[in-house]
């Protein structure tokens with residue numbers, strides 16, 4: 001069958017940036033299964049794979065707006081070092097999980113440590129990055145009613 005809304009598709013993919021550097025790949029690992037039409041994968045890829053069948057190979061370029069979003073300068077903030085009390089040494093590149101005001105968990109990465117504060121970036125690490133997927137469709141099946149109800153593959 002073809003990939004359509006509420007089909008379960010299993011794919012192998014290799015993801016590269018515009019310089020050709022590999023960001024992620026399933027090829028030496030388990031393939032990825034997702035429930036189509038429910039936002040399990042980024043919207044630009046989900047939409048491009050609609051109508052594909054097992055055996056199809058496809059190259060898909062996803063612009064940031066359809067991927068992990070544009071880089072948002074408002075998510076880069078300088079905060080007081082006291083926010084990291086309890087941590088021995090705060091260093092560039094460290095990642096922390098925080099709570100947004102809405103109570104969602106959010107990851108921030110430390111960009112810069114200075115005497116008067118710590119600059120953190122709450123953007124997804126792939127925000128602002130154009131994503132190039134090389135996809136091969138391994139299998140497609142109908143989802144079970146429970147999978148559709150839960151919105152993910154079992």
Ligand code: ZN
Pocket residue numbers: 150152154
């Ligand atoms: Zn479930």
